Amino acid sequence: MLYGVLGLLIGLVIGFFAARYFFKKNLRKNPPINEKMIRAMFMEMGRKPNETQIKRIMKSINDQYK
Structure with missing residues (x-):
């Protein structure tokens, strides 16, 4: 037992x-979200994202999975 x-x-x-x-x-x-999705979210909010913003967001998402 x-x-x-x-x-x-x-x-x-x-x-x-x-x-x-x-x-x-x-x-x-x-990953559940990619750069294309981030661009689409920014466009829906009426903003034009630059590459630096997208890279920063992707880095913060990837850091959460480590």
Whole structure:
């Protein structure tokens, strides 16, 4: 009985960290937002974005996934 509970706890901890790792890896490869979407959002707000603003926003988004 003790081995079953211990094995379950160890499996949960390993599963949590493995899922977290793969989720972050997937977000780095396929970000939910890209530069084209940022440009479209700026245009909807009536602003013309410059490349510096777009790069800064993309950097801040990418920094969150590290």
